[in-house]
Amino acid sequence: MRLRVGALLLAVAAPAAAQPRDTLTIGITQYPSTFHPNIENMAAKSYVLGFARRPLTAYGADWRLACLTCETLPSIENGLAERETTPDGKAGIRVTYRLREGLRWGDGTPVSSDDLRFAWEAGRDAATGFGPAEFYRSAYELIVVDPRTVTLRFDRVTFEYASMGDFQPLPAHIERERWQADPRTYRTRTAYDTETTNPGLWNGPWRITDVRPGASVTLDRNPAWNGEAPAFRRITIRTVENTPALEAQLLAGQVDMIAGELGLPIEQAIALERRTGNRFRFLFQPGLIYEHLDVRLDQPPLSDRRLRQALLLATDRRTITERLFAGRQPIANTGVNPLDPMHDADVRQWPFDLARARALLDEAGWTPGPDGIRRNAAGERLSLEFMTTAGNRGREAVQQVLQGMWRAAGIEARIRNEPPRVFFAETLSHRRFQGLALFAWISAPESVPRSALNSDEIPREATNWSGQNFGGYRNAEMDVLTQTIPEQLDVARRREMWRRLQAIYAEDLPAIPLWFRSDAHVWPQWLEGVRPTGHLNVSTLWAEEWRVR
Structure with missing residues (x-):
């Protein structure tokens, strides 16, 4: 399989070099919850460790x-x-x-x-x-x-x-x-978190030499590296969870670039490009990045599929993507991106239909109360906790819009956000969220979503909270498909199995699909060689190829 995604950058005249550049400062919006390569899956960790390990x-x-x-x-x-x-x-x-x-x-x-x-x-x-x-x-x-x-x-x-x-x-x-000494407590005693600057932990072009929890990570050239020599002596990665503040640091020269994998929401980057002209280089990279709502499926009221379908019907995704993201985020019907060769263009779709959403809620026993919020026969309000990563202006704007749209259907959304390192490391991985969680999955090409959809992957204490099926989805046929699709070597037969997986997903709605995200990469004019992938493996895995122009 060979697909290429990306956009062409316009060539611009390079400014005269005032002095040699051997340091690079990068801004990202999240801080890793752990530095261990195999414990927890978080984009911030992958991005940072891409410099330091292979x-x-x-x-x-x-x-x-x-x-x-x-x-x-x-x-x-x-x-x-x-x-x-x-x-x-x-x-x-x-x-x-x-x-x-x-x-x-x-x-x-x-x-x-x-x-x-x-x-x-x-x-x-x-x-x-x-x-x-x-x-x-x-x-x-x-x-x-x-x-x-x-x-x-x-x-x-x-x-x-x-x-x-x-x-x-x-x-x-x-x-x-x-x-x-004790495998169960190893994750709290690993040197990756207790001695992060120990050089023996790192085999990449750089090694971590300083960590300031929640704020920054510093990497220096690794003298033991025997691959292509990196251009930069030192790389500093700053975490700025508030995206307007991150933009301000870019404009003030406090960071040289903003990583597209964990940077500005696309609408913010588009506005920045209009204001700054050719001061920076911009690349809007479509990719296998699935923005969605994880749903707590194993407890009411979201255990009722009709309620999940009503939520999606009450969501005008096309208007959101056009008004907030300049139409650059294609609407998702399942988690399989149209860029992926196994995408089924004929899968069931859920267009915005407020009347139908209300009818489904009526059918499920939720009737409008005096304040417009629906109640069940026991008098309980249809009120859902709604979480995302605090400080991400794009996601917080989406929350506000969705809150208003759902209220029109009689559903109350109670917004409660957390810093990314808490949201991902604790709330999601230990399944402590109670309603809806807005975030993105990033996948590799033709990546079977077993970890998110197979019931064996529901995090639990017995497996030390490994697995990514945070919502608690259980479907026997989906279990079989996520287990057997990888075993089917015939592409045509595998495609049929993928089609069935997407059909179940679109009907069952184990998560609420929103859109496929494009990343906004913002680089200084003097930096070249960065090659965003548009998928799970981050650009920093090839950072030794980055050069000063």
Whole structure:
């Protein structure tokens, strides 16, 4: 699969260089809740760690899978992947990876097969809380071939067998002892959070040298890095959760650029471009970014599908995208983006229809009260808690609009927002939200949403809160589809299964689909080489290619 997304930038005359630039300051809107590569999934962490570590594989800006720390991408054709029968008679596959020569942790320790083995051992223990759980369940054996080579044996064959996702080396010489002491409490004792500036944690072009919780992360060149030499001696990443304040820091020169992955809402960036002319470079990058409302499904009133459908019918998404986002955010009918080859253009749609929304609420037993807010037979108000990331001007504007639209249908929305690091690390991951949660999923090309839709992925204490099915969605057919789609190697048959997945999603509404987001990247005119991907793997994984013009 090869897709390209993006926009052309107009060439502009480069200003005369006053002095060599060897530092770069980047503004983002969130701060990582943890620095451990395998605990919790948060875009801010992925962006920061993209400078400081390298996984085995990643999808690039061309949407093709490539090796980052491995020598050769395994395939059946090159013999590094072999079909086999598992000990219990299943169709399986063994995949062999060889680490690039010369890879070292920042303290000089070689990156080795032992680091991959430790990552596999920790992931296999459910008490550790690594995700995705299905990867570690399926990878039932890891064989150390030599100090740089491992073979993983999987108990099923998938079309994405060469992609290792978040599986990556972890520094066993630092982390193994901490993990062995007690896997269940490892996530609170990992050196990634207690000794974040320990150079031995990082194998990328830079290493983290200073952290100021909630405010900034500083990275300096990693002397142990043996890849392409990075241009910048130091990179500082500042967290400014309030987007107008972030824009002000850009204009004042306090930050050089704003990361599109975690930056300004698109409407704010469009207005900024109009005001500043060619002072900065702008790129509006469409991608696999799904803005939606997670729904607490396992408790009333949102457990009633009719209420979820009424919410969507009462939402005029087209008007919102045109007025707030200049029409640049295509409306979503499911979580599968039209840019993805498995998108079904004929899936059921829910156009704005206030009368139909009201009828569904009537049918569900919610009748208008004296103040216009509906009540059930017990006299309980139809009032829903509505959360998102505090300080994001675009999302907070959407909240206000949705609150008014839903009130017209008789639904009250009570807005309660939290800082991103609390919202993602605590409220969502521990399923403490009570109604609706507005945020975005970012996925890789043709990424099966097992972690968000399979009932095995509902976070719970027994798995140390791993999994991303925050709403508590349970559907037996969806469980089967999210398990078996990866195992279907025939593209045409797989497409039919994807079509069925999207049909169930559009009818059941495990989440309320809103739109697919475009990211607004804002760079200084002197910076070149940044290549946004438009998907899960962030641009910072190739930051050693960034250069000063």
